[in-house]
Amino acid sequence: MRVPPLYNDKSWQRFFAGLAIGIIFGWLFFLYHFGLVHEKLVLEINRQKTTIEHQEQTIEVLRKDQDEINEQNQKKLTVQDIHISFVNEKDVKLSELTYHELKGAVEGELEVVRNKDIDTIAGSRDFLLKTVENKIFIIGEKRYQLKVEQLILYTSLEIYVRITPAE
Incomplete structure (x- = not known):
């Protein structure tokens, strides 16, 4: 028994060529969209990091101010x-x-x-x-x-x- 020589058939050649070109275009499409999504996520993460750092600095300043106010109030405490x-x-x-x-x-x-x-x-x-x-x-x-x-x-x-x- 012999395998039929389908590689000579033009319809099969077009099918495999279309399949290869489709895989290449699909892979390029995936890379393009993955890159866009990844870039958006990286930008959002960086924005969130700067916001978090700013908030942490604000919290630290407020804590220091609150500690100073508490110390001053404790010095001013009176017997009621x-x-x-x-x-x-x-x-x-x-x-x-x-x-x-x-x-x-x-x-x-x-x-x-x-x-x-x-x-x-x-x-x-x-x-x-x-x-x-x-x-x-x-x-x-x-x-x-x-x-x-x-x-x-x-x-x-x-x-x-x-x-x-x-x-």
Whole structure:
């Protein structure tokens, strides 16, 4: 059996020539469009990179400004509120009126620290503690002395005190 000599047939020659030319044109068309798409994507990526770099620089500048503002604000922080809590409130068993008057008296003593810089008050913390501990508070006919257990100083001054009868 023999393979028929189709290479001599003009229709088959035209078919294979058209196929080869079609493959070459298709490949060139693909390369052209791939190049266009690739170029557009490269330009878009470069544009996005410059935008990202610009945004990162802007963020860095804003962070530095915000940090400076925060530092300045922390230096300017003042005491806004004074809170007094009694540690042994249940043990002493005083009336609500006595607690209220005692709390008011202590707040009256500490009123001078309201709207003062936290740094200033922190420097004179011992003086503040001595002011509360050395004072004898007279409520009704009874005398009370307070011992400071804990002092928390920030925008609100929190003092935890222990009530003891004065001698």
